[in-house]
Amino acid sequence: TKTRKNIASGLDSIFHGFSKIDDDFYEELEEILIMGDLGVDTTMNIIEDLQARVKEEHIKEPAECRQLLIDIIKKQMAVDETAYEYENRTSVVLVIGVNGVGKTTTIGKLAAQLKSQNKKVIMAAADTFRAAAIEQLTEWSNRAGVDIIAQQEGSDPAAVIYDACQAAKSRHADILLCDTAGRLHNKKNLMNELSKIRRVIEREFPEAYLETLIVLDGTTGQNALVQAKQFKEVSDISGIVLTKLDGTAKGGIAIAIQSELGIPVKYIGIGEKIEDLQKFDADSFVNALFEKPEEDE
Amino acid sequence: MAFESLTDKLQNVFKNLRSKGRLTEADVKEAMKEVKRALLEADVNFRVVKSFVKTVTDRAIGQDVLTGLNPGQMVIKIVKEEMESLMGSEMTELVIKPGNEITVFLMAGLQGAGKTTTCAKIAGQLKKKGKKPLLVACDVYRPAAIKQLEVNGAKQGVPVFTMGDKQNPVDIAKASIEHARENDNNIVILDTAGRLHVDESMMEELQNIKANVDVTQTVLVVDAMTGQDAVNVAKTFEEKVGIDGVILTKLDGDTRGGAALSIRAVTGKPILYVGMGEKLEDLQQFYPDRMTSRILGMGDVFTLIEKA
Ligand SMILES: Nc1nc2c(ncn2[C@@H]2O[C@H](COP(=O)(O)OP(=O)(O)OP(=O)(O)O)[C@@H](O)[C@H]2O)c(=O)[nH]1
Ligand SMILES: Nc1nc2c(ncn2[C@@H]2O[C@H](COP(=O)(O)OP(=O)(O)OP(=O)(O)O)[C@@H](O)[C@H]2O)c(=O)[nH]1
Ligand SMILES: [Mg+2]
Ligand SMILES: [Mg+2]
Numbered sequence: 001t002k003t004r005k006n007i008a009s010g011l012d013s014i015f016h017g018f019s020k021i022d023d024d025f026y027e028e029l030e031e032i033l034i035m036g037d038l039g040v041d042t043t044m045n046i047i048e049d050l051q052a053r054v055k056e057e058h059i060k061e062p063a064e065c066r067q068l069l070i071d072i073i074k075k076q077m078a079v080d081e082t083a084y085e086y087e088n089r090t091s092v093v094l095v096i097g098v099n100g101v102g103k104t105t106t107i108g109k110l111a112a113q114l115k116s117q118n119k120k121v122i123m124a125a126a127d128t129f130r131a132a133a134i135e136q137l138t139e140w141s142n143r144a145g146v147d148i149i150a151q152q153e154g155s156d157p158a159a160v161i162y163d164a165c166q167a168a169k170s171r172h173a174d175i176l177l178c179d180t181a182g183r184l185h186n187k188k189n190l191m192n193e194l195s196k197i198r199r200v201i202e203r204e205f206p207e208a209y210l211e212t213l214i215v216l217d218g219t220t221g222q223n224a225l226v227q228a229k230q231f232k233e234v235s236d237i238s239g240i241v242l243t244k245l246d247g248t249a250k251g252g253i254a255i256a257i258q259s260e261l262g263i264p265v266k267y268i269g270i271g272e273k274i275e276d277l278q279k280f281d282a283d284s285f286v287n288a289l290f291e292k293p294e295e296d297e
Numbered sequence: 298m299a300f301e302s303l304t305d306k307l308q309n310v311f312k313n314l315r316s317k318g319r320l321t322e323a324d325v326k327e328a329m330k331e332v333k334r335a336l337l338e339a340d341v342n343f344r345v346v347k348s349f350v351k352t353v354t355d356r357a358i359g360q361d362v363l364t365g366l367n368p369g370q371m372v373i374k375i376v377k378e379e380m381e382s383l384m385g386s387e388m389t390e391l392v393i394k395p396g397n398e399i400t401v402f403l404m405a406g407l408q409g410a411g412k413t414t415t416c417a418k419i420a421g422q423l424k425k426k427g428k429k430p431l432l433v434a435c436d437v438y439r440p441a442a443i444k445q446l447e448v449n450g451a452k453q454g455v456p457v458f459t460m461g462d463k464q465n466p467v468d469i470a471k472a473s474i475e476h477a478r479e480n481d482n483n484i485v486i487l488d489t490a491g492r493l494h495v496d497e498s499m500m501e502e503l504q505n506i507k508a509n510v511d512v513t514q515t516v517l518v519v520d521a522m523t524g525q526d527a528v529n530v531a532k533t534f535e536e537k538v539g540i541d542g543v544i545l546t547k548l549d550g551d552t553r554g555g556a557a558l559s560i561r562a563v564t565g566k567p568i569l570y571v572g573m574g575e576k577l578e579d580l581q582q583f584y585p586d587r588m589t590s591r592i593l594g595m596g597d598v599f600t601l602i603e604k605a
Contacts, residue, residue, distance in 0.1 A: 001554065034343045037524040041336055074326075081559065099547060099575065100409030105405035108440075130575070131452075139440035153448075184550040219407065221340030221524025223552040245491045249526035272438070297442060 003138035018062040021054060025062055029069070036252035036289045037046070039222050041260060064072035070286055073255060077282040079095045081265045082278070083239065086112065086184070092168070092176045092201050096194060096235060098227055099182030102134065102243035102269050107265045108140025108267070109277035110216055115144055119174040124164030126157040127181035128196060135278040137179050143274055156198050157181065165204035176208070185230030213266065215241045218251035228257045243269030246276070250289050302393070305597050306331040309368040318361065320368055324358045328372045330344045332593075339553030339592045342528045345562045349362035353379050374423035377589065384558060384585040389567035391419070392514055393428070399477055401510060402483045405503055405538065406518035406531060408491030411546035411572055413442065415518050416488040417449035418572070423484050424455055431482035433473040434459040435466040435506070436490035446488050452577055456482070459544060466490070476508055487512075504539045514541040516569065519556060521548045527556035528563045535564045546572035549579065557588050 008013045026047055031041040050069050059065050086093060093110070095103045104127070111121045117184045122140050125148060127133035127285060134150050143150035149164040161178060168176040180197065183190035201210060214237045216224045242251045245268050256264045308328050329350050336346045353375055359555035362371045394400045401420070404412045413436070420430040432450045434457060435440035443459050450457035456474045471486055472591050477485045487506065506512070516539045517531060543564075545557055548571045557568055568588070573579040 031343055034337060035525050037340075037526075040337050098522070100411060100552070130445075131448035132441040135444045136439075136441035143440075150532065184547065186549075187550045217409065217520070217522070219520070219524060219526050219530075219550075219593075220522045221555070222338055223522045223550065226525075226551060244493075247407070247526065248495060248529050249524065255523065 005072050010133040020227045021060065021062055021065050026051070026064075026122065032290060033252065036056055036250035036290070039225065039256045042256040045205040045259070052140040066250075066290075070184075070290065072233060073289070074282045074286045077255065077258055077265065077280075077285060079266060079280055079282070083264060083266050084188045086175070086238075087117065087119070087210040088211050090174060090207065091209035091211055092165070093200065094210065094212045094235065095215060095241075096180050096197065096212065096231055096237075097182065098184050098217075101150050101182065101215045101217040101220075103127075103182065103215045104136050104140065104179050105272065106241050106243065106267070106269060107137065108144055108211075109205060110267075111140065111146045112145035112274045114175055114177075115146055120172065121175050121177060122164065122168050122171065122173045124150040125175060125181050126159055126160045126164075128153055128155045128157050128160060128187040133179070135183065135186035140274075146292055147173075147180065157193065158200050161197050161200045162204055165201060168208075169205065176205075180234055184226050191230065191234045194231075198235045210219065210238070210239050213239050213241050214249075214263070216257075217241060217252070218242045218254075219247060219249040220253060222256075224253040225256050225260065225297075228261055232261060232263070237263050239264055239268065241267040241277075242280075245288075246270040251285070252289055252294070254285075303331060303593050304370045305371070306335075307372060308367075308378070311369040320357050320360050320362060320371060322358050324368055325354050325372065328357075328369065329354050331408075332372070332376055335593055336555060336558075339555035339594065340522075340524045340527070340559075341555035341592065342525055342562070343367065345487065345528070345559050349379065349383065349562075361467050362396060373595075376593070380558070381585065383516045384561050384589055385567060386585055388582060388584065389569055390571055391516075391542070394513060397481075399474065399483055399485060400513045401474070401487065401511045403487045403489065403503070403510075403515045404505060404518055405489050405515060405534065405540075406491065407493065407520070408602040410491065410518045410520045411544075412491065412518045413445050413449065413488050414575065414577070414582065415544055415546060415570075415572055416438045416486045417453050417455070418577050419570075420450070420455040420484070420486055421453040421577055422580060424453065428484045430455050430484040430486060431473065431477045431480070432457045433470065433485060433487045435469050435487050437462040437464065437466055437469070438490045442488075442490065449577060450562045456480070465537065466502055467509055470510045471504045494530045496535070500533075504578045515539060516541065517543045517560075517566075519543055519545055519560065521545045521554045521556060522550065523556040523573070528559045531560040531564050531566075535566065540564065540566055542567050542569040544570045544572065545583070549573045553592050553594060554588065555592050557594055557604070 029196050043070045114121050125134045270276045333350050357375050423430050434443040434446045447457045460469045568583045
């Protein structure tokens with residue numbers, strides 16, 4: 001499988017040629033963070049914090065300063081043990097996000113992972129809107145070897161979720177994975193539909209642990225922050241799945257989201273194959289952020 | 298998000314500065330900090346922003362402030378003109394061969410950008426113009442990609458050519474041209490699988506399609522929400538495959554869409570259309586001036602300035 005390459009060499013090559021911590025050093029840092037999609041505010045906050053600590057702790061070496069920065073971000077992004085609690089319970093995992101980010105694919109990958117832990121998994125095909133969304137999820141259910149609950153294209157997604165909750169209960173499933181249609185967060189009626197879906201789950205399956213994952217495309221820029229905010233309003237979000245990190249995008253917006261909204265990244269997508277989903281590892285994420293693009297060598 | 302508009306910010310900057318007649322270096326530098334910030338918040342690529350800011354700064358320093366404008370508006374005017382020259386001010390359309398000659402569009406882009414949907418949207422528009430489009434399913438990888446194109450084609454009343462998912466996309470593309478010829482289709486739209494620009498073998502597949510089929514225009518489909526990486530994507534597609542234009546999707550969201558400017562700046566290729574929704578009629582002409590206002594986060598200022 002694909003992994004994020006060159007981490008060590010990338011780390012060594014950044015801030016090369018800096019013998020002291022000066023304006024140029026901070027400017028280079030700013031460039032790296034902004035090019036990683038952290039956004040202006042988060043970048044400035046990080047740099048200010050860093051400057052304060054450099055002063056406080058009388059740090060003189062750029063290398064030391066760099067390590068300090070990496071440690072700060074790593075610490076912030078670390079996921080605690082309880083993050084995957086849903087795996088040990090009877091739970092419903094609601095997967096939401098804007099169009100084309102990788103929701104359906106993530107469900108397929110997740111189903112396979114959970115199944116390999118001997119969980120009984122059921123999928124709910126609640127994207128009844130997009131052309132062939134149901135067929136797509138059906139194919140993933142076959143690949144993962146799990147059951148799927150689906151109705152016709154165009155049917156009420158809340159009704160599919162209702163059916164799926166009943167099925168999960170009667171078949172004693174461990175985990176129900178719910179796929180939903182992609183929707184932009186500024187579409188009021190579609191966001192209301194999501195609240196409705198959530199209410200159905202809470203009403204029909206109150207004993208289940210509800211895990212709501214927002215899927216964000218790692219290539220997305222500052223808009224991902226707005227997405228997370230708006231989705232959080234209609235459905236408490238418990239974690240982020242950051243996809244498409246097998247490309248050259250860094251997904252740094254997740255750092256802004258973590259610091260502003262406190263939503264942790266729990267999984268990353270690193271490809272289109274069934275095994276290309278990993279639990280989030282703050283170390284390799286932050287290291288990859290500081291990888292230098294090749295053109296700069 | 299309630300952010301102060303760039304105009305307000307610029308007016309504030311200039312409130313504290315005395316200069317009236319002529320823009321001083323200090324004035325401009327102060328103002329450009331706000332411009333830089335606005336562009337970065339809109340996801341315009343850092344390097345593009347840097348060079349843009351330099352150009353505007355160089356031009357603005359020492360300029361006479363026109364009567365009727367204050368220094369803030371003067372800077373905005375220069376920003377606007379430079380944005381226009383970057384973004385292009387004219388509208389560009391897809392090139393279509395005359396008469397019954399077959400025009401072939403190759404649609405490419407990253408995963409989930411909106412290619413399949415956009416193919417169907419274009420097919421519908423061209424059909425309305427009296428053309429006879431054929432949609433071709435060259436995505437043999439994504440689960441149900443073919444079915445998705447078939448469903449969308451049926452909605453548009455446009456035929457879909459498929460050979461299942463066991464054939465090579467290059468062979469499918471070749472065969473589709475024959476099929477178009479036999480069935481009087483004069484537009485062929487190739488829907489390809491989403492691919493990463495760093496995926497060598499998948500990029501080669503596009504090269505092979507172009508080597509075997511007489512592609513009229515290659516269109517890069519880009520999600521308008523793309524961040525800093527948009528330049529890498531566009532540059533690589535241009536270098537490896539060659540693109541003729543860009544379609545920006547999901548602009549019905551609230552993203553500022555700085556990717557548009559970045560891509561324009563690094564490839565020089567025009568933006569042809571914008572996707573404004575999931576429905577198959579939601580494809581619109583691209584208006585560079587609207588995009589400029591959107592990226593800068595200011596709606597009506599420009600019209601204000603034009604009147605001055
Ligand atoms: N390279 C890469 N591609 C991915 C990844 N995850 C998903 N994809 C691809 O992204 C595209 C969109 O994925 P989907 O799972 O259909 O996304 P979605 O969010 O369900 O899309 P809608 O239902 O249309 O909103 C597909 O081509 C997937 O194969 C990933 O981690 N890496
Ligand atoms: N809101 C909105 N959604 C869009 C637009 N264009 C496409 N979409 C949605 O984006 C998602 C992905 O669209 P697709 O057409 O499947 O994208 P693709 O590039 O073919 O995806 P892959 O084949 O997996 O690479 C779907 O949910 C579409 O409905 C648009 O302009 N606005
Ligand atoms: Mg989906
Ligand atoms: Mg497609």
